[in-house]
Structures are given as C-alpha cells and as structure tokens.
Amino acid sequence: MKVMGIVVEYNPFHFGHQYHIEEGKRVTGAEAVVAVMSGNFLQRGEPAIADKWARTEIALSQGIDLLIELPTVFSCHNAGVFAKGAISILNSTGVVNYLVFGSEEGKIESLLKAAKVLANESPEFKRNLHSFLKEGLSYPDAQSRALSQLTDLSANELGKPNNILGIEYLKQLLLLKSPIHPITIKRLHSNYHDTEVKGKISSATAIRELITRKGIESARSYLPTNSYEILKREAENGRAPITLHDFSNLILYQIRKGVEIPEAREGIENRIRRAAFISTNIKELIGSIKTKRYTKTKIQRMLIHALLELTEHDNKTFQRSGPQYIRVLGFTEKGRNILKQMKQTASLPVILKPHLQNEKHPATSMLKYDIRATWIYALAFRESSLRRGDTEFKRHPIYLC
Amino acid sequence: MKVMGIVVEYNPFHFGHQYHIEEGKRVTGAEAVVAVMSGNFLQRGEPAIADKWARTEIALSQGIDLLIELPTVFSCHNAGVFAKGAISILNSTGVVNYLVFGSEEGKIESLLKAAKVLANESPEFKRNLHSFLKEGLSYPDAQSRALSQLTDLSANELGKPNNILGIEYLKQLLLLKSPIHPITIKRLHSNYHDTEVKGKISSATAIRELITRKGIESARSYLPTNSYEILKREAENGRAPITLHDFSNLILYQIRKGVEIPEAREGIENRIRRAAFISTNIKELIGSIKTKRYTKTKIQRMLIHALLELTEHDNKTFQRSGPQYIRVLGFTEKGRNILKQMKQTASLPVILKPHLQNEKHPATSMLKYDIRATWIYALAFRESSLRRGDTEFKRHPIYLC
Numbered sequence: 009m010k011v012m013g014i015v016v017e018y019n020p021f022h023f024g025h026q027y028h029i030e031e032g033k034r035v036t037g038a039e040a041v042v043a044v045m046s047g048n049f050l051q052r053g054e055p056a057i058a059d060k061w062a063r064t065e066i067a068l069s070q071g072i073d074l075l076i077e078l079p080t081v082f083s084c085h086n087a088g089v090f091a092k093g094a095i096s097i098l099n100s101t102g103v104v105n106y107l108v109f110g111s112e113e114g115k116i117e118s119l120l121k122a123a124k125v126l127a128n129e130s131p132e133f134k135r136n137l138h139s140f141l142k143e144g145l146s147y148p149d150a151q152s153r154a155l156s157q158l159t160d161l162s163a164n165e166l167g168k169p170n171n172i173l174g175i176e177y178l179k180q181l182l183l184l185k186s187p188i189h190p191i192t193i194k195r196l197h198s199n200y201h202d203t204e205v206k207g208k209i210s211s212a213t214a215i216r217e218l219i220t221r222k223g224i225e226s227a228r229s230y231l232p233t234n235s236y237e238i239l240k241r242e243a244e245n246g247r248a249p250i251t252l253h254d255f256s257n258l259i260l261y262q263i264r265k266g267v268e269i270p271e272a273r274e275g276i277e278n279r280i281r282r283a284a285f286i287s288t289n290i291k292e293l294i295g296s297i298k299t300k301r302y303t304k305t306k307i308q309r310m311l312i313h314a315l316l317e318l319t320e321h322d323n324k325t326f327q328r329s330g331p332q333y334i335r336v337l338g339f340t341e342k343g344r345n346i347l348k349q350m351k352q353t354a355s356l357p358v359i360l361k362p363h364l365q366n367e368k369h370p371a372t373s374m375l376k377y378d379i380r381a382t383w384i385y386a387l388a389f390r391e392s393s394l395r396r397g398d399t400e401f402k403r404h405p406i407y408l409c
Numbered sequence: 410m411k412v413m414g415i416v417v418e419y420n421p422f423h424f425g426h427q428y429h430i431e432e433g434k435r436v437t438g439a440e441a442v443v444a445v446m447s448g449n450f451l452q453r454g455e456p457a458i459a460d461k462w463a464r465t466e467i468a469l470s471q472g473i474d475l476l477i478e479l480p481t482v483f484s485c486h487n488a489g490v491f492a493k494g495a496i497s498i499l500n501s502t503g504v505v506n507y508l509v510f511g512s513e514e515g516k517i518e519s520l521l522k523a524a525k526v527l528a529n530e531s532p533e534f535k536r537n538l539h540s541f542l543k544e545g546l547s548y549p550d551a552q553s554r555a556l557s558q559l560t561d562l563s564a565n566e567l568g569k570p571n572n573i574l575g576i577e578y579l580k581q582l583l584l585l586k587s588p589i590h591p592i593t594i595k596r597l598h599s600n601y602h603d604t605e606v607k608g609k610i611s612s613a614t615a616i617r618e619l620i621t622r623k624g625i626e627s628a629r630s631y632l633p634t635n636s637y638e639i640l641k642r643e644a645e646n647g648r649a650p651i652t653l654h655d656f657s658n659l660i661l662y663q664i665r666k667g668v669e670i671p672e673a674r675e676g677i678e679n680r681i682r683r684a685a686f687i688s689t690n691i692k693e694l695i696g697s698i699k700t701k702r703y704t705k706t707k708i709q710r711m712l713i714h715a716l717l718e719l720t721e722h723d724n725k726t727f728q729r730s731g732p733q734y735i736r737v738l739g740f741t742e743k744g745r746n747i748l749k750q751m752k753q754t755a756s757l758p759v760i761l762k763p764h765l766q767n768e769k770h771p772a773t774s775m776l777k778y779d780i781r782a783t784w785i786y787a788l789a790f791r792e793s794s795l796r797r798g799d800t801e802f803k804r805h806p807i808y809l810c
Binding site: 285 | 658665666686688690784785795797798
C-alpha cells in the first residue's frame with residue numbers, strides 16, 4: 009500500500025486542505041494518508057480554534073487515515089524545530105512513501121536546492137546569515153535573504169511561510185537520509201496572511217478571524233460540511249472557538265511571576281517582563297514587546313512557552329533528541345492496517361493512550377507537555393464544567409469505521 | 410498621646426468594627442488608633458472582597474488614624490503566624506500603648522492564662538497537644554482541647570476564632586516582652602461563622618455572602634454609610650466583589666503544574682494535586698480535599714500560597730524573622746503626627762511607597778509577595794483594563810485630611 013504523509017494543523021480544516029489531500033493522492037497514487045498534526049498549540053504561537061480531538065474527528069472524516077499528534081514541544085516552535093519534529097515522526101513510522109506539502113510555486117527543485125544549502129550549512133551561507141542578523145533582521149528574514157544569494161528563488165519567495173516550512177521539511181529529509189520521496193503541490197490562490205475571506209478558498213487565518221468575530225455560523229460557506237458541523241457542535245458545547253486572548257490572565261501571571269522563557273536572549277526577556285507589568289491583556293502585551301527583530305509569531309511562541317512552563321533545559325534536550333513517540337489520535341480502517349504494519353516498521357514507540365510511568369524517561373518528560381497542553385487548553389473552555397485536568401488519560405484514539 | 414492598636418481585616422467594615430473602635434477608645438481613653446490590616450489575602454485563606462486601598466479608605470473614614478499593612482506572608486496564615494506578624498508590627502512602631510481585641514467573653518485573665526501556657530510550652534501541654542493531634546484532630550481543635558485542660562476556659566470557648574486569635578496576640582506580647590497593655594472587649598452578639606445576616610450587627614461572613622449572592626445594594630443596611638458607599642463605587646468600577654472563585658483557573662493551573670505548597674505534609678500535597686486534576690473550579694477542589702484534619706480554612710490558605718507561589722524556604726524564613734518593615738497604607742492628620750513620632754521610636758523601616766532595590770534584602774523578598782498579591786488580585790477585576798501589574802509602585806499612601 010502506497011502511503012502519503014502530510015504535516016497539518018487544520019486550524020480549521022478548509023477547502024484548501026481538502027484540495028491538498030485529493031491532489032496529493034492523485035499525484036502520488038497513494039491509497040492512504042498519514043498526517044502529523046499539531047495538538048492544541050500551534051506553530052504560530054496560538055492555541056488551536058478547536059481542540060485536537062475535534063480537529064482529529066474532522067480530519068478522519070475528510071480522508072486522513074492515520075492521525076498522529078506532533079508533540080507540543082515541536083508544534084509550537086519555529087519552522088526548523090516544527091519540521092524536525094514532524095518529519096522525524098513521519099520517517100519513524102517506516103510506512104510513509106511520499107511527503108506531500110504545499111508551496112507557493114510548486115517547484116521542488118528550487119526548494120531542494122535551498123534545503124541542501126541549509127542542511128550543509130556552508131560557510132558562505134553562515135556568513136551571509138550572520139551579517140543579516142547583525143543588521144537587525146528577524147531570523148526568518150535573514151535566512152531568506154542569505155538563501156536567496158545561493159539559490160534561484162528570491163528572498164521574497166523564500167520568505168513565504170509555506171516555502172519556509174517546505175524547505176525545512178526537505179532539509180530534515182536530507183539530514184535523516186529518509187527514503188520518503190518529497191512532492192510539492194502549488195497552493196491555490198489565497199495568501200497565508202490574508203485576514204479577509206475571499207471566495208471558497210480562503211486562508212485559515214481569514215476564516216478564524218471571521219469565526220472569532222462573528223461566530224461559527226458566519227464561516228459556513230468557507231468550510232467543508234463535516235468541518236463546519238463539528239466546529240459548530242464544539243462551539244455549542246462551550247469548547248470553541250479558543251483564542252490566545254483566552255489565556256491573557258494565565259500568561260500575564262506566568263510572566264509577571266518571572267517564569268523562565270526558553271531562547272529569550274538579548275534583553276528580550278526583560279522587555280517581555282516589563283511589558284507584562286504594564287499590560288492588561290495579551291494584545292497589549294504583544295504590542296508592547298514587538299520589534300522589527302521579534303515578530304509577532306516569535307513573541308507568541310515565547311508566550312505559549314511561558315504558559316506551558318517549558319524549561320530551557322527541556323527545550324534544548326527535546327531539540328537534540330527529536331520526538332520520542334508516535335502518539336496516535338485517530339485512525340480509519342485503513343489506518344488500523346497501517347498501525348498493524350507499523351508494529352514491524354516503526355522506530356519509535358506507538359502510544360495509543362498516554363500514561364506517565366517512569367518520570368525520568370525522555371518520552372515521559374516530552375509527553376508531560378502534551379498532557380499539560382491539554383488541561384491548560386481546557387481551562388479556556390467557556391463551559392467551565394469541562395475544565396477537568398484528567399481527560400487526557402481517559403481518552404482513546406478516535407476510530408472512524 | 411495615648412495610642413490604641415488593633416488588628417483588623419475589615420472584610421468588609423461593618424457596625425461591629427465601628428463599635429470595637431469606639432468602645433476601645435472609651436475603655437482606654439486613647440486619642441488615636443493604629444490598625445494593622447491584612448492586605449488583599451486574608452487569614453481565612455480568601456481574597457478580600459475589595460482591595461486593600463478601598464478598605465484603607467473606609468478605615469480612615471471610620472476612625473483609624475494610621476493604617477499599616479500586615480505583609481501577605483503573615484496575613485494569609487494560621488492564627489499563630491498571623492498574630493506574630495501583626496503584634497510584632499504594632500510593637501515595632503514604638504508608639505502603641507494598648508492592644509484592644511475582641512473576644513467572646515471579654516475576660517482578659519482567662520485568655521492570658523491560656524497565652525502563658527502557649528508561650529511557655531510546658532511539657533504537659535505539649536504532651537496533651539500531641540496526643541490530640543494523633544487522634545486526628547485539626548491543629549486548632551487539638552490546641553483548644555489541650556489548653557482547656559490547663560485553664561478555666563472550655564475547649565469550646567477556646568476554639569472560637571476570636572478567642573484563638575486573642576490568645577495568640579497575648580502570647581506574642583509575652584514573647585516580645587512588649588510594653589503594650591492588652592485589653593479585650595466582649596464582642597456584640599453575632600457569630601463569626603454566621604452566614605446569614607441578623608439585624609444591624611451581622612457577621613462579616615454573612616455580609617459577604619449577601620454581597621456576592623445579591624449584589625452590594627442588598628447589604629446597605631448592614632454597613633456604615635462610608636463603608637457602603639466606597640464598596641458600591643468599587644463594585645461599579647469593576648474592582649469588587651472579589652471571591653476565591655475568581656482565582657479558580659489560576660489556582661488549578663498552579664497546582665496541576667505541581668507548584669510547591671509550603672507546610673503541605675503527610676500526603677496532603679498529593680491529595681491536593683489529585684483533586685486539582687478532577688476539579689473544574691475552586692469549590693469542587695476544596696470539596697475534594699477536605700478532611701476532618703484539614704479544615705476548609707487551612708486548605709484555602711494552602712491554595713492561596715500556591716497562587717502566590719510562596720516557597721517553603723521563604724515561608725520558613727519569614728516565620729523565623731518576623732516582619733521586616735512597617736508598610737503604611739494610609740493616615741489621618743493625627744496619623745501623620747504618629748508617623749513623625751515613629752521616626753524616633755520605630756524599630757523597623759517605615760515604607761510609604763514600595764520599591765524593590767536590593768533583591769537579596771530580607772525586606773525586599775518579603776515585600777515582593779505584597780506586590781505579587783496586588784497584581785494577582787488585580788487579575789480578578791471584572792474591568793479588565795484595571796489588570797495592570799505596576800500599580801503598587803505608583804501608589805502613595807492615602808492621606809485623609
């Protein structure tokens with residue numbers, strides 16, 4: 009059975025995602041799809057609009073056969089760490105033949121060339137990167153500029169979020185010497201950063217904006233039926249939509265208390281701390297911190313790390329070690345067969361239901377953050393009776409048959 | 410000038426408090442009143458219904474001349490620690506001639522006898538106390554029973570909250586060899602634990618219940634005009650009433666994360682932790698923890714300590730050292746004269762406006778918790794624009810002229 013792997017967030021699942029699955033299957037001829045999905049906290053440093061279980065349910069109903077959670081310590085991180093987590097997991101399953109990802113131009117050769125530069129870290133590239141960083145550019149900007157001097161893509165093209173991620177995926181495949189074959193699909197028109205819905209194919213950002221401002225009903229025509237219906241149910245039950253604003257108090261509390269923030273160097277930690285004392289909510293807080301160098305996304309990830317109380321030590325350890333488990337959130341009948349196959353092929357333990365046994369085991373210390381992410385997320389549910397902290401230990405993967 | 414000292418919480422200020430000031434002045438002939446008042450977190454392990462500034466304003470308008478804050482690390486603690494903090498401060502001013510406190514029977518001799526037993530810690534008393542604790546009684550119950558065998562008061566009389574506090578005050582005066590002369594006033598009928606208002610003199614508990622259930626207007630006839638008007642203004646501005654329930658999320662968050670809880674021995678820490686995972690709010694949490702030995706009040710104090718992130722180390726240090734400063738929240742013209750006098754007499758530094766200079770100074774590490782208590786309290790304000798964290802550094806004492 010040919011299997012296609014994808015990396016997703018589904019925040020929320022829209023027509024663009026539907027197209028990506030269909031087109032990927034068509035191009036690769038794959039019969040099954042394995043997705044690695046961010047859990048409750050996402051790459052852009054935000055909570056998901058609906059929790060990972062609702063999004064898993066939607067994904068399974070939309071053609072995903074096996075859904076694996078990207079551990080929180082990778083999902084809410086910069087493109088490099090995010091990609092390392094996601095691609096390592098796909099590779100570790102031992103069953104994935106293709107990696108299919110979206111990019112702006114859909115040209116694999118150009119992206120591969122850039123990925124090779126990154127993977128090899130040539131002295132020339134490093135020198136360029138360093139000098140752009142010195143000029144005060146943000147890391148993604150500096151990297152795009154440095155890469156553009158060694159590849160046929162412009163800094164502008166290289167700087168688009170989907171290209172950045174795509175290049176990082178390819179870099180990880182190269183570093184892992186993975187047998188997975190990469191394929192890129194040109195994204196349908198809709199800009200990642202668009203905040204306004206435009207026709208049927210609208211960006212996830214625009215759809216989220218609409219939902220949080222005007223309610224889930226307003227987004228009906230921009231979402232596949234299953235996605236809409238499940239999100240609507242979640243909203244009715246008081247579990248969605250969740251936004252960063254819902255964590256204002258907890259984040260202000262953590263930062264004012266002086267919690268350690270991993271990777272917050274060069275005075276940014278003090279800047280964040282000072283901002284937390286003069287701010288009354290998350291929007292003010294981000295506004296007070298933002299600089300040219302520290303993008304909103306980067307700041308938001310730091311705030312989520314503060315919320316998760318991710319320690320500098322753990323953060324470093326996890327980046328070195330990579331993922332320690334394959335946590336399955338859901339599967340179809342086909343997915344069940346893939347899971348059976350993985351008993352032979354997987355190079356990481358497969359977790360169907362989490363339990364914290366040996367506190368010192370690397371998998372336990374990583375899993376701890378997924379469990380914490382779940383109950384922290386639950387504290388934001390409007391329906392306060394759903395704010396229990398032990399749900400993660402009781403939940404079985406979703407089996408869509 | 411004869412000065413009378415009192416220890417108060419004013420949560421909220423009611424007719425009983427008014428009577429206490431007037432009667433105290435009449436009995437002692439004092440011309441001025443110095444009060445040590447709990448800040449935002451109180452002896453029973455609850456937040457105050459209105460913040461310390463509003464309650465200071467009320468107190469000054471009701472006859473208090475100098476209002477000193479009892480540092481948070483003493484105010485939200487068992488009777489012994491609370492009394493040690495409060496009496497040490499009154500003593501350290503060097504200007505207080507009388508300590509006036511309420512008790513059930515108004516008999517100073519009986520209370521003094523009990524206080525002497527406590528201060529001397531006779532082997533007989535210790536033996537009795539120990540055996541009652543072994544029977545599984547809570548600490549206050551065991552102490553009352555042990556005391557009753559050596560004094561003329563019954564365990565029931567000794568166990569009443571105001572008597573417990575009174576005895577602890579006297580014990581501290583004895584230990585400090587303080588020149589302050591203690592006087593007790595028989596409390597007007599109204600039971601400390603009453604939860605229903607009964608006529609003009611109603612318990613603070615009953616009044617709080619009424620306010621949180623039916624709004625501030627419903628408590629009008631149970632409060633002196635100034636107290637009512639200021640509380641009403643606070644409610645209108647979105648700063649009151651504040652209850653423990655408002656800290657549900659922050660407390661669940663802290664405990665689920667595994668924060669250290671000072672003095673949580675004998676498996677109670679695990680019990681609290683487990684309860685936090687199955688509870689969705691503070692009421693459920695307390696309900697799941699409560700045992701015969703661990704009273705609601707004791708549990709609530711532990712929860713507030715978790716919220717304040719008071720460390721075991723700091724908790725121990727502060728209990729050994731006692732208060733490190735005299736923090737003035739407000740004064741009248743008479744109070745200003747007392748403050749002048751204190752320049753000669755006070756044995757602790759007087760703080761009019763806090764600043765954190767030397768991180769390692771004992772006063773700084775104690776003051777840090779008052780500042781933290783202020784901004785944590787502010788996170789519960791309904792009016793979210795008031796949730797800043799730096800107000801404590803900008804506020805001058807209230808001068809009522």
